[in-house]
Amino acid sequence: MSNQSQSAGFTTWLLLFKYELLTGLRTAAWRGIALAALLYGLSLGHVDGTGCGVTALDAGETGCRLFALVTAVWMSLAAVRDTATRTRVIVQSRPQRSETLASLRFTGAFVQALGLLAALFVGAALARIIGGSGLLQVGAFVPQFIRASGVCLFSAALSFALASLSESPIAGLLGGLYSLLVLAGKEYLARLYDPAPVQNLSAYVAVSLFILMLTMRFSAARRRGSSPPPLLAVPGALLSLAAAILLFTNIARSGHDPHIRLNPTLELMAAQDTQAGARAAGFLFPDQHGNPTSLADYPGKVLVIALLSPHDVDTGSMLTALNALQKKYGARGVQVVGVCLSEDNSAAPALAIGEGLVFPLVTDWGTSSVPEKLAMSPLAGAYRATALPSVAVTDRRRRIIDIVRGASVTDGRSVTDLVEQALKAEPNWQ
Amino acid sequence: MSILSTLVDPTSGTAIIDGNDVRHKKHEIRQLLGFLPQDFGLYPVLTAYETLDYMALLCSLHDPIARRERIEGLLARMNLTAVKDRPVGGFSGGMRQRVGLAQALLNSPKLLIVDEPTAGLDPEERIRVRSLLAELSGERVILLSTHLIEDVQAVADRVGILHKGRLRYVGDIPGMLATVQGKVWEIEARPEELNELRGKYLETGLLRAGNLLKIRVAADRVDHPKVRSIEPNLEDAYIWLMREPEATAS
Structure with a gap:
């Protein structure tokens, strides 16, 4: 032709x-x-x-x-x-x-x-x-x-x-x-x-x-x-x-899906157990830009690890509160790290761009929709996240000070109190 | 009609159009064919011009200038120019039929197949469509299927009569009339004779004349005191041929 x-x-x-x-x-x-x-x-x-x-x-x-x-x-x-x-x-x-x-x-x-x-x-x-x-x-x-x-x-x-x-x-x-x-x-x-x-x-x-x-x-x-x-x-x-x-x-x-295949890396994450006084469970997930991110990237910082579902009604206001926290305390060595529990890998980037986040929001690609909350992701199991959102605050050596769960996270005040407590105990950050 | 227009495969036998077998050369036949089915629709939201443009594109008329000229020409010929920018959904049955005829002519077909083109139209539109067909018949082969004798008289050079899948007649109109020449009679009878006469003869028409009836019949011979032989018309021939058990070919 x-x-x-x-x-x-x-x-x-x-x-x-x-x-x-x-x-x-x-x-x-x-x-x-x-x-x-x-x-x-x-x-x-x-x-x-x-x-x-x-x-x-x-x-x-x-x-x-x-x-x-x-x-x-x-x-x-x-x-x-x-x-x-x-x-x-x-x-x-x-x-x-x-x-x-x-x-x-x-x-x-x-x-x-x-x-x-x-x-x-x-x-x-x-x-x-x-x-x-x-x-x-x-x-x-x-x-x-x-x-x-x-x-x-x-x-x-x-x-x-x-x-x-x-x-x-x-x-x-x-x-x-x-x-x-x-x-x-x-x-x-x-x-x-x-x-x-x-x-x-x-x-x-x-x-x-x-x-x-x-x-x-x-x-x-x-x-x-x-x-x-x-x-x-x-x-x-x-x-x-x-x-x-x-x-x-x-x-x-x-991938990682209990119906098809278990991923060894995620099984290792699940084997950790996080509670007050223990070391915060580690992970390696992509952030909103696709960069691999782990807690080890923030040595010596007070960590605010927020596990959230994009489908919760309060997600928007919680992210706004966490963003404000990061802006206020970032210079004093506080780092917020969001973990987005979603089956869809596009959720975290959408939230990060749409809400103008100044902290990393990683995608937990181990998430799967199952009835039991603890099993919804290996990492959520490690943090004993029986309700979302769950926010863990650590000291500068990554030890858990406390974990705030459910609705009380939303206003950000209890989390701010924990951050203030951590900063008061260890004000100096290098 | 469906077999000839390549929409249905023949269960047995075949048909050859311009040297192309309908079983194997469908694409070639579609290129030289224009088809106006009895039961067809148009996209109601498209205007008459858009409908024809769409159909012309389906015929692979690529050249935009030639396509526009062809469409404008057909719209003028079908007396649709004034309404070319109106959606066809609001058209009357006759206007739709003329759009249908125009779409069948877009690719200047060698063979135009039209199936019952005047069915359901009012008398004015029927005459208009019939005149168009008569005008077009000088330029190409038109295969017209109809139950209306007036359509045949207006358009046809050759006639084929099909009954239950059997060809009863193929030939020209004088030949068709000749099959019933000398066999058409008019009987002047009283109304009470009607049933008896109907049982004996093939009725082709009936007129009331005062208290009497003028019954038109087709038969080799009629035995009645008030009978006269009359000139046959196509309706007489049609009814006569439909009655005949064997095909009459010329």
């Missing part, structure tokens, strides 16, 4: 894509859902404080769960649109590759679904800007939007494939049902089966591409004798399947 005809073909594809987009964007259904998403986003951003981290995470979670379901419904309907609008015959009798038709329909509908997701994030970001957040902090929404888009891509591919191959939107809703099962079944499903954690996303994007390639291949077969044969579908399916297997294997081998 000459460069000129390739270019003409691509231009044609773009113009067709424009019409695919318009068929959805001009409907009352899309506009109604977009408005509802915008209002929901505004309501998410209506929280105390001036940071964006908690709202960004909430928007990300909503995108990964609720909007994955919305996407599944939207894509299922888009897949059977030609049957519903009775346009199937005049479209299918055109001399156009089946894979082009399938890819256009998918891309158009998926971008429409992304538009709905964007409305949610725009609403949430607007609310935070009105609440006083700076533009840098609003940046926390971007990675969460990308994460939610990835989950929606998986939901879209699954539901589109099922609906278009069975010619029934109900089959496509199984894609949405999958998302709900993951949401409801976190206690018994391994992390690998959940597309929402950012570390799983690349594997699920590969799976999505594999599903799409299969859909394109089989849509050509269903159209009966479409010639010339599909170009991308078969090699694309093989490549994406290989990538998905490789990525899933890597996640299973390097």
Whole structure:
């Protein structure tokens, strides 16, 4: 094929894509859902404080769960649109590759679904800007939007494939049902089966591409004798399947999930036992910038080790209090180290950027959603964190002075008292 | 129609269009085919121009200037220029049918297949669509499926009559009329005779004339005191051929 005809073909594809987009964007259904998403986003951003981290995470979670379901419904309907609008015959009798038709329909509908997701994030970001957040902090929404888009891509591919191959939107809703099962079944499903954690996303994007390639291949077969044969579908399916297997294997081998694999490093962390007077349990986790961080990086400092869940309602105010503590006492040798217990590796960076943190917030990648609090992460077990947040304050030799747990942490006063106590006992810091 | 338009595979046999077998050369056939199905929809949110542009792109009409000229020409021909920027969702049945006809003509097809194009239209739109088909028939082969004899009279050079999958007749219109020449009669009868006459002869029409009925029948011979032979029309021929057990080919 000459460069000129390739270019003409691509231009044609773009113009067709424009019409695919318009068929959805001009409907009352899309506009109604977009408005509802915008209002929901505004309501998410209506929280105390001036940071964006908690709202960004909430928007990300909503995108990964609720909007994955919305996407599944939207894509299922888009897949059977030609049957519903009775346009199937005049479209299918055109001399156009089946894979082009399938890819256009998918891309158009998926971008429409992304538009709905964007409305949610725009609403949430607007609310935070009105609440006083700076533009840098609003940046926390971007990675969460990308994460939610990835989950929606998986939901879209699954539901589109099922609906278009069975010619029934109900089959496509199984894609949405999958998302709900993951949401409801976190206690018994391994992390690998959940597309929402950012570390799983690349594997699920590969799976999505594999599903799409299969859909394109089989849509050509269903159209009966479409010639010339599909170009991308078969090699694309093989490549994406290989990538998905490789990525899933890597996640299973390097992760820590009681359902799949225990990690020796994390088991060593779990073997420590931290209580008042004992040495604070050590760890080596990546901070918000991806730099490996451990307590040994802060020799001779009074340490404030805060174990927190990004999903607690008071996380925002607690981080604000800890940030103020770091700013006030940092020069006197006090170091706050946050440990974010989340199955999703994007949570800590989102909180750190969104809340403008001046202390390291590391991701405890050993976290897994299980009913028993002590087992939710090996490190949490070591700190006997029966409730979150839990804040341990040490002296300059890393010995635990006390651990404050639960709601009393939130106002920061009891933690400040412990810090004052440590500084009074050992005021000099080198 | 579905087999010819490459949407369904034949269970047996085949059809060849311009040297292309429908079983193996679907892509080639789609390139030379225009198809207006009986039951079709349009994307309601797209305007008439956008609908045709979308369909033209699906036909791989890459050149934007040629595409625009083609669409504008067809809109003018279908008398849709004034409404080209209105969403087709608000169009009447006849306007939608004309958009459907325009989309079938976008790729200047050698073969235009139209399935019941005037079904469900009001008389004015029916005449308009029929006239368009008559106009187009000079430029290409049109395969028109219809139950309306007026459509056939207006457009067709050759007629095929299918009944339960069997071809009853293939030929031109004079040939079709010839099959029933000398076999069409008008009987002037009292209303109470109607049932008896219906049992004996093939009725092709009925008119009331005062207290009497003028019954039009097709038969080799009619035995009635008030009967006269009349000139057959296509409806007579159609009903006669549908009755005949064997195909009549010319």
